[in-house]
Amino acid sequence: MTDELRGLLRESAEAHLPDRARMLARVERGTARPGAARGPRDRARTGTLTWPKIVLATLATAGTLTVSALTVVAVVHTPDPPRQPAAAAPSAVDRTAPPTAGSRTEGGPLWADGSVDPHSNTYWAQSNVTLKTRKPLTALVVELRIALTAGVKDTGSWRTLPAEDFELSAREEGGFLVYRWTLKPGRNVPSGEHVFAGQYDHATGGRDAKDDAYRIDAAGAGEGGAAVWGGFA
Incomplete structure (x- = not known):
């Protein structure tokens, strides 16, 4: 009134x-x-x-x-009744979820693995996140976190899926170099095996990847979300 x-x-x-x-x-x-x-x-x-x-x-x-x-x-x-705030619509993929300690390499239709590429050397390295999905995906976020040990600096990234299907960011966040691939609306990921890789320089000598981590959040059409995460050997 x-x-x-x-x-x-x-x-x-x-x-x-x-x-x-x-x-x-x-x-x-x-x-x-x-x-x-x-x-x-x-x-x-x-x-x-x-x-x-x-x-x-x-x-x-x-x-x-x-x-x-x-x-x-x-x-x-008589005062007007208070307006109730509109409920937020649920999201299939929680993009704000923090990395999770430990390993959970299987969940829903997903399986994942993290590894340091064998072609890495004493000055440069590549970390690979391998994803396998038994069903097509309509939402996907892949996050690769490289601990900022001495000399770590972004030198590039790639994925086996089409580049135009993803939004990519690479930035330093909370002591990590974070690569994040986000599937664009209206795109999809077919079932099968896919690889996401981050490349970076580091200080001379062998680099320990024990603090590096990855996390994958995904959802299929008409299905709830699933998540997997883990570290690097």
Whole structure:
């Protein structure tokens, strides 16, 4: 209810509040008139409604008007009910889910594995995330996290699926170099085996991948989401 409508209702209610003093005065004037001035028909009509009854009827009318007016005023002052916030639509893939400790390499139609590519050397490395899915996917997020050990710097990435089907980001987040591939709306991933790889420089010498991790969140058409995660050998 708007403020303008509340104002109009309030004015209307105040205009209809009865003036009880004026009504009682009018009743007294009517009862004070001499009986000789009225004809027989007037006296008979007045006799059917005595002075106390007139007063009671008048007060009853006033009370009715007062209750009606106060009801309008109460409506005017009644606050609007609070609006409930709209429920958020569920998402098939939780893109904000943090990496999970330990390993869960199988879940739903998914299987995954993380490994350091054998072609890596003392200056450069490639980490591979292999995904197998038994069913086509309509939503997919693959996240590869490389711990920022000495000299780690992004040098590129690739995947076996079409590049135009994914949004790619590579940035440093919370002590990791994070590669994230997100399937675009309307695209899909066929069942089968797929690889996602991140490439990076590192300090001279062997690099320990024990703190690196990956996570995959996916969903198929008409199905709930599934997730797998793990580390690197």
